[in-house]
Amino acid sequence: xxxxxxxxxxxxxxxxxxxxxxxxxxxxxxxxxxxxxxxxxxxxxxxxxxxxxxxxxxxxxxxxxxxxxxxxxxxxxxxxxxxxxxxxxxxxxxxxxxxxxxxxxxxxxxxxxxxxxxxxxxxxxxxxxxxxxxxxxxxxxxxxxxxxxxxxxxxxxxxxxxxxxxxxxxxxxxxxxxxxxxxxxxxxxxxxxxxxxxxxxxxxxxxxxxxxxxxxxxxxxxxxxxxxxxxxxxxxxxxxxxxxxxxxxxxxxxxxxxxxxxxxxxxxxxxxxxxxxxxxxxxx
Amino acid sequence: xxxxxxxxxxxxxxxxxxxxxxxxxxxxxxxxxxxxxxxxxxxxxxxxxxxxxxxxxxxxxxxxxxxxxxxxxxxxxxxxxxxxxxxxxxxxxxxxxxxxxxxxxxxxxxxxxxxxxxxxxxxxxxxxxxxxxxxxxxxxxxxxxxxxxxxxxxxxxxxxxxxxxxxxxxxxxxxxxxxxxxxxxxxxxxxxxxxxxxxxxxxxxxxxxxxxxxxxxxxxxxxxxxxxxxxxxxxxx
Numbered sequence: 334x335x336x337x338x339x340x341x342x343x344x345x346x347x348x349x350x351x352x353x354x355x356x357x358x359x360x361x362x363x364x365x366x367x368x369x370x371x372x373x374x375x376x377x378x379x380x381x382x383x384x385x386x387x388x389x390x391x392x393x394x395x396x397x398x399x400x401x402x403x404x405x406x407x408x409x410x411x412x413x414x415x416x417x418x419x420x421x422x423x424x425x426x427x428x429x430x431x432x433x434x435x436x437x438x439x440x441x442x443x444x445x446x447x448x449x450x451x452x453x454x455x456x457x458x459x460x461x462x463x464x465x466x467x468x469x470x471x472x473x474x475x476x477x478x479x480x481x482x483x484x485x486x487x488x489x490x491x492x493x494x495x496x497x498x499x500x501x502x503x504x505x506x507x508x509x510x511x512x513x514x515x516x517x518x519x520x521x522x523x524x525x526x527x528x529x530x531x532x533x534x535x536x537x538x539x540x541x542x543x544x545x546x547x548x549x550x551x552x553x554x555x556x557x558x559x560x561x562x563x564x565x566x567x568x569x570x571x572x573x574x575x576x577x578x579x580x581x582x583x584x585x586x587x588x589x590x591x592x593x594x595x596x597x598x599x600x601x602x603x604x605x606x607x608x609x610x611x612x613x614x615x616x617x
Numbered sequence: 618x619x620x621x622x623x624x625x626x627x628x629x630x631x632x633x634x635x636x637x638x639x640x641x642x643x644x645x646x647x648x649x650x651x652x653x654x655x656x657x658x659x660x661x662x663x664x665x666x667x668x669x670x671x672x673x674x675x676x677x678x679x680x681x682x683x684x685x686x687x688x689x690x691x692x693x694x695x696x697x698x699x700x701x702x703x704x705x706x707x708x709x710x711x712x713x714x715x716x717x718x719x720x721x722x723x724x725x726x727x728x729x730x731x732x733x734x735x736x737x738x739x740x741x742x743x744x745x746x747x748x749x750x751x752x753x754x755x756x757x758x759x760x761x762x763x764x765x766x767x768x769x770x771x772x773x774x775x776x777x778x779x780x781x782x783x784x785x786x787x788x789x790x791x792x793x794x795x796x797x798x799x800x801x802x803x804x805x806x807x808x809x810x811x812x813x814x815x816x817x818x819x820x821x822x823x824x825x826x827x828x829x830x831x832x833x834x835x836x837x838x839x840x841x842x843x844x845x846x847x848x849x850x851x852x853x854x
């Protein structure tokens with residue numbers, strides 16, 4: 334019993350470091366695997382790190398990261414804006430939704446590889462297939478989330494707004510959009526993860542630049558350490574964008590979700606009227 | 618004046634309202650009681666213009682009608698301040714004027730310390746005050762109230778009734794107050810209509826106070842400090 338209790342206490346103490354321990358375990362297993370196998374097939378973590386440093390020194394890294402990021406963002410933003418816009422329109426007009434549903438289902442139903450083949454045939458410029466693949470991957474996900482978000486808007490809120498004769502634009506900005514954001518963020522986060530994976534695949538098959546193309550070169554040269562280094566770069570980019578851009582953006586757009594029960598916030602900045610200014614309020 | 622004449626309405630083929638007529642004169646409070654699910658809210662929605670009746674006529678000669686719902690229906694993503702301003706924004710009132718009027722209303726309702734709080738940070742009573750503030754800032758001449766205090770405990774309900782009566786008298790507003798509580802109906806109303814169950818018909822219509830003898834509250838009105846202390850009491854709950 335005592336031993337069991339001690340074990341539980343130790344686990345509780347280690348809890349804050351669980352993530353780090355998990356990462357160390359992965360690297361440990363990788364190292365053991367590398368020691369047991371041929372270093373050409375599975376290079377060690379250290380060899381991979383050296384390959385990463387080499388790539389960075391040769392100046393390839395920044396260019397490839399820049400090109401891939403740009404392609405991902407162009408595809409992601411156009412699909413996100415179009416998907417959200419069309420999704421909102423669809424949810425508000427049943428005809429539009431019925432009209433668009435088969436189109437979106439078709440786009441979603443075709444596998445990325447299928448789109449890849451078509452994109453290589455259709456588009457000449459090497460940058461278009463990766464952007465196109467991200468676009469067709471992200472569009473249905475955001476569309477579905479937008480439809481779901483708008484159609485689950487509280488009827489009580491809509492009725493309240495109608496009782497106050499709220500104009501259409503205010504209905505959209507004050508009632509529908511704030512609710513929609515709650516649905517959009519999880520979808521956008523997973524869509525962004527998918528976009529990074531798809532863009533690298535498309536570059537590998539159809540482009541001469543970017544992380545995917547660099548991966549293709551590493552494969553041709555049998556440079557496994559280089560290949561793993563490029564894969565790591567793509568993973569880091571994906572998580573970096575999620576945690577450094579999407580998560581802060583969500584906190585900024587949804588401050589009410591991050592407010593505990595005791596403390597409120599002063600919305601906006603600068604007092605809007607003398608009554609507020611007289612009370613020394615930052616904003617209202 | 619608001620006149621509903623011979624209103625008949627069905628929901629999914631079920632007769633909910635059967636030839637209900639009522640009149641609200643300027644400055645008078647009409648209370649409506651009846652069994653729950655008996656069509657009181659539908660009647661109020663018809664009066665508000667949110668629902669078109671199948672038969673009958675609605676004539677609303679009031680300039681502006683505002684609605685206070687049973688649940689506060691505040692927008693969770695806005696703090697109390699923009700929630701109070703919501704109706705004013707819909708009217709196209711400028712930001713500075715909205716702010717001035719919302720702050721004045723908040724002070725009147727004992728909400729001055731709560732303006733920067735989100736609805737989930739407020740107690741039930743405070744939320745209902747914000748909802749009342751949202752309706753009153755648009756300066757209506759007819760206020761529709763759908764069991765606004767039914768979720769509050771006994772003591773708090775009385776305080777809110779007093780506050781509401783005082784505000785109605787102060788502004789000379791007409792109101793329809795729907796409730797399931799007959800004591801509340803007597804206390805609040807100048808006139809009282811009782812509806813029957815399935816379908817709702819007017820089975821009783823009483824004049825509780827003839828025109829000129831306004832309000833269930835005695836002449837003494839609550840002073841601003843009293844209102845404030847009520848606000849603090851609510852806050853501490």
